[in-house]
Amino acid sequence: MQPTNRRHLLLATLALGMGSAALAQTPPAFPTKPVTLIVPYAAGGLTDILARVVAPVLAEKWGQNVLVDNRAGGGTVIGTGAAARAPGDGHTLLMTAFGYTGNQLMVKNLPYDPKALTPLAMVAESPSILYVSARLPVNSVAELIAYGKANPGKLSFASSGNASSPHIAAEMFAGQAGLQIVHVPYRGNGPAINDLVGGQVDALFDSPATMQHVATGKLKALGIGSQTPNARAPGVVPISQQGIPALATFSAGGWFGMFVPTATPQALQLKLQADVRAVLETREVREGLGKAGVDPRVMTQPEFAAYLQHDLAYWGPIIRERNIRID
Template sequence: MRTDRRHFLFLPWSAGLACAQARAQGVVGVEGLMGSRPVQIVVPYAAGGLTDNLARPIASALSARWSRPVVVDNRNGGGGTIGTAVVARAPGDGHTLLLTAFGYIANPLLMKQLPYDPRALTPLAMVGDTPSVLYVSTRLPVTSVAELVAYGKAHPGKLVFASSGNGSSPHIAAELLASLTGMDIVHVPYRGNGPALNDLLGGQVHAMFDSVASFSHVRSGRLRALGVASTAPLARAPELLPIAQSGVPELAHFTAGGWFGFFLPASTAPALQRWLHAELRQVLKQPAVREAVERAGVEPRNLELEAFAAYLRAESERWPPVFRERNIQLD
């Protein structure tokens, strides 16, 4: 099935959410859910990446809780659309979950057609978000956000931002920064976060938005961090002020970053949706899982189902104007 991206913007999650709120019939439990079949968490990105690193401790905790196999299935490709399509086409029996990220919002804005119908998926549980930290090379002669903006305006078309790929959350954060301040930047997409970060460390590029997990390079003196794109300082880097407090008027409300969350086939029965949501929330409260999430540079956000759906609606409404204004495309 292929669908035009315009269908995405009608926010089909509301239908799935309404079903999840409907009165349950019968009792759902682990025995009724699984039988002897394993539960599959589809990660639409490569093994070893951030989403995969979140999925594995969660899968392990669910497996122990349910005394049933819970496996991670990496279906990389198509910017996350291949794995997402697997879950969109899966039976709604609770055996197939999707753990995905910001690309779920970005792909309908980047692609004229998707290999799945977004209405076939419904949100289940938010794991956390990653407020973006603005890092710069130590070779760049700036020590603040204001100095970076001044440098960018004085050198139009010369300030190079790296990202983990076109349409990724680091890319969109850089484009938002440029849009608000009037800078003319150059964007260089990489095949993943690791190569982009390596070139920033080597000085081949000037700047990059990345998670707080890379803050260790600041403490070792290999990078500078100018600010965080959140409304408050981060617990792991309390000395780092929000970009909104940088003194640049155009950035007074600047926030940007990624997020991670679970989705289900929308055909999943309401009672089963609610039960799985409650189970995931319990697992995400476990100290070992919470520590793994934080260690990955992700801020835990164990939201209620309705709050997660509202968050997704806000994200889907926020970014289309930025994509249009900055002419963000796959190539």
């Protein structure tokens, strides 16, 4: 074969290879039908509210309906499992929160493989604020601890459910402060807040959205679980900075994010992540998240995956120490 012909053959082969590689990286046609956004929590909860903020803006971007599908139950196991078993075509996504990592720590035999889901995009995060009933005779974290020690086993902490992030935050607080508490689980944070306002329970870790009840004098906010103050909770001092040595490292908060079946082609994952990121930067979504009391948080897929690994490492010891299990 002549050198010129060999050169032409080589160039043609390279062009074919480059074309094949480009084709392999081209996202499959998407969307070709309505997209289902599974929320493994009950309707009306914070994760559901955030999903309904994001869904219509994604629908507008994609030109297809984005249907929020609440599949509560089993401590988020039911909905998460449904998403893990969904086809990897981008038309089924999962919007969840702490339950994703919590289940891996508290459920011995999960009916799905956590690796069947891949972190797609962080949506928002929110520090937890320690609220107490206005009827409780305390006005600081130090006074709450003194009250709890003077009334062992009587200080009640509400939560949005057994093994939920508010429950685990309460157990961590109690463990570090040396308190005996009574955990009172509810079906969602709405009923828990109602009973806290009514004085049926004493305390609750919840998002800044509940500050509205502080403004009306129905609740008191004693401290925040972040390491720095938060603009959504003006005047609320971080718990770790209130001069209590046992709580110097205390940190508690919630995250909310989207996942995709791992079988989804990488090129499509990248498109989905870019689309979610673009939606999070819109004024409509940022205002909606703000009204819900959370802060938008944009991360790359690797950053989100690393964040979740830290979540597992941070909460694992307290879950094992306090023997927290999903009912």
